[in-house]
Amino acid sequence: MLIKQLVEHARDRTDLPPPYYRNRSVRWAIDLDPQGRPRGNRLIDLSTAEAKAGQILATPYVQRSGTGSLPFLLTDTLQYALAVAKDDSGKQINDAQRRNADFIDLIDRWAKDEPRAAPIATFFHSGAHARLAIPEEATVSDVVAIRTDDGWVHALPSAVGVWGSIVRARKSSGNGNGICLACGEPGPLLDTIPEPVKSGAIPVPGGRGRDAQLVSINKTAQGRGGTIQLANTPICDTCGGRAMSALNALLADPHHHHRGNDNVMTWWLRRPAPIAPLASVRDANPEQVNAIIEQVRLSPARRAAWLDGNAFYAITLSANQSRVVIRDWIDIPLIALCQNIDSWFADHAMTDLWADGPQKVPVWRMAAALGRHGKHGYVKDSAPSGAERDLMAAALHRTALPVKLLARLIQRIRADGHVDLARAALLRLLLIRANPALKETLVDGLNRDSTDPGYVSGRLFAVLEDIQRTALDNINTTIADKYFGAAMGRPLAVLTMLRKNATGHLRRLRGNRRAAGIALDKRLDEVLEKLHHEPPATLDLAGQGQFVLGYHHQRAADRAAARAAAASKSAATESA
Template identity: 50%
Template sequence: MLIQRLAEHARQSAGAETPRYYRNRTVRWALVIDRKGTPSLISRADSVNKAGSSLPTPYLTRTSGVAAMLLADTLEYVFAVAKDDTDKAQAAADRRNDAYLDLLKAWRDAAADPVADLVWRTFQAERHLDVLADLPDEAKSSDMVAIMVEDEWTHLRPSAIAFWAQVARDRKSSGNDGWCLGCGDYGALLKTIPEMVKGTLIPVGLDASGRPKRGRDAALISVNTTAQGRMGTLQLANTPICEECGSAAMAGLNHLLSDDRHRRRGDDNVFIWWLREPADFNPLIIDAPQLKDVERLLQEVHRGQPGTRVDDNAFYALTLSANQSRVVVRDWLDVPLPEIKAKFARWFRDIASTNRWTDGISYTPLWQMVRASGQWSRTRKLYRPGSTAHGLDRDLLHAALHGTPPPSHMVAHLLHRIRNDHHVDLPRVAMLRLALTRHPYKEKIMPGLDENATDPAYVWGRLFAVLEAIQHRALPEANTTIRDRYFGLAMTQPAATMRMLRTNANGHLKKLIGKEKTRPAGLALDSRLAAISQLIDRESGLPTHLDAKGQIQFILGYDHQRAHDIAAARAARAAKATADASQS
């Protein structure tokens, strides 16, 4: 099914851009031949593209041995430039050059093309070797070189494209006929998938300095040892695919992996998606959730409840990673479009949270949630690069696509981070609310302050926020707040922490109420503290210890109360400014 869907996509959109069995590669040198057969070598490097610029060139996976590409290949193949000065390396370069020359002659013999004849005669007479004197010492045997006749790339001529397609079919054919799993037709089957995924298209993780590591070209299907194949069979014997489906599927896959509009790159995975038919939906909204776009999605899903609308469009998505030279399919989705829209609507409902700095509900981008799993630097006021939880990006994406809970280890990891760095922000709150809303807790928690909630941990979080506000008002110049000193303790031992902080707060309130300037603020904070305290059961009081669920509730209560108080203060300032303006 996956091969079939990729092939369908290629036929609809990707096939017209690049000829089949061609890939965009960086070409460093151009061997230019004029109509008299005189060659010259031109560097394609410049200040911007120091290694040359990209061109669509003939390409097939070189699984082993010697396999030349038509007209555009490395210096080793075109000029027999060896990798080093050893006799062994030179012998290998000579074999590759012989294969390249044989391919040029075969093109000349198969095509009634005067350009093919001119190129072959130039190489047959070894006039192309005259340009080696112009090759600088820093040139590498792996540098790509392509041939031009005057101002035309020879490998893009129709005769070259057609000939190379036949070479590809011959090289990759298994020699057997059978039923193709992709199209269901009977015909010639492939021995191996004709093209690999380029190493740069699938992230493979970060190095010690936090920079992306370079991956290898990877095969979507690879069975090259008897231990991997069923009953010891090799290659595609148990995965029959015809040449048409195999080449189209890889063209579609590489097209999606190269298109920023249809891919999302993580640290060690890449997510790609497409639709059966064009439609106004893009799952990459998960990384850039504009309020108007999310609200439109929520309204659409609410209006179109199951059974009320007919929509036969389909959503397809792949999550891939790489293991050495093999592609690892982490996830594959083939679902109706309304179903994935409903999943995303649920995701946004489950992560919605109030923002302290703006009014109303905010929806956190997934990438910010992943970043917030890292270590918070109090001095630099940012998350340390490279400290995020391993695999969380992929796990949260899976939760969004399938409507499943986030990984259980996320809660423990996040609570550990918060206990140590005492930092609570919107992305962390969004993750905790997601965990609390979905299995195993399945708690109904509001995105903002719930003034009627009586959960002891939630109420304790609200109280802690007010106690912090009291200290800040009484000691505005204090270098250390109660959050800096006691937040980790408050998360786990509410009763003991409350007794200590309440005693200190009494002194702060007395100081505030005793001064005329701060008396209104002191009375308001005292009243707020008393009102929230009424929500605590008088007999049971606050818990002695909080489990993971209780710690989440505490953090949410704390954040919700802070956001509510800041919003109220902002509204009061705006009202006062309006009143002052009207009086003046």
């Protein structure tokens, strides 16, 4: 259960704000002396060149809803704290004064049992707050906090306790006490989750978004049996507050979340471990990946202690207006996750044109490879929405990818005529995850023994292109530029035509570059032997994927052989 795991995570952390507090940017401070007089009779600006919005402080917070006046204790906007109106109209002035009166009433509830509250009570009841100079750059929505010789007053233990009781009274369920689903203990139950997911924590296309509720059932049609809010999800006030504090802290931690265009994934472990699962998949950092794979390959008795009984949790969120949408939830043992990650890299590892050996590809590069390719690389934001989320989910769950991604990738390769490491790796992954039996033959490099018609046709196209390049100097347009997309879908017609042209190219090579001509003729015969018959007339999507991989593998193998020959020649020259 999501709430239960967040509560357990919150118990293990010492950096979370108090219940119903949130880390917020506080722009202004009211600095009071022991007599309740504001020092300098002005607001103190807490902004700096590095933090223009002000100082980050854990302050009282709960989501405001409706049109009523719901002040926060001791720290709020200028509208509440100092009756600053939105404009000069009588309506806005009266509204600001009403909100300020409620703000002061809340302070009085706290002050009656707190000896250190005297300066604050004097400041407001003497009317000094109404005479305080407001800087021109201040806005009605700026947050202001109060400071005395005892420090920030909202951080006093009494303020934390009083604010907690106020929130519980506002958010408690009409059902009274009950058994909490998260902790299993009896106690007062919540009517709604007191703290929302912070605005901006979940990416929203075209804007910053706003506070969003993890659980929001405010219409009878939405709830089971016509019930609303948390009636069917009993959660005590302690667990509700802890869970949301932990979730917001994770979403604010750059090491524990990954943001997409319209979603965010955040993760945590039951116990700390020296690995970063999400980062290893997203960025394919060799050091991080190898640390995970090393543990998987060891026998259970030799594995690190941090794997024993450890678990991995991750949640993917998007937002719909002011509601949170849970896209995915993962709760698995950490060793199982490591095995899934090992399988992910094994299923997509791919030889490259420019480097020796199979390469591991970051998720973000695979997602970008589904977009358009232009003169300067992949066009930003041209990949389908949610592609990176689908890839990440397949990596962590060890599942197949949506079929639509294969169709999309084939369409882009046909349109762009561009095949690189990221596209080849993604193709192999898509084909293997859709048909695991292919893993035996669809390896990370050239499979000279494969007789798959699509794969061998792709190899044949690569050899014919190499023949053309070798025979013709300073060629501007290759056969790949003209015919690659057509050959993917209709290999028989295109390859038959190109083989006729290659006959003339090979004749020319035998005249002026005899050794190269003999080598290419031999390579062509080797590939043709694997076809047994002529190339297929047409290929389906999977067949076109095999064609592309055969083409990429053959080109990568030829370049690796050329690099090896050049290195051998250079070594022989140096030794001579």
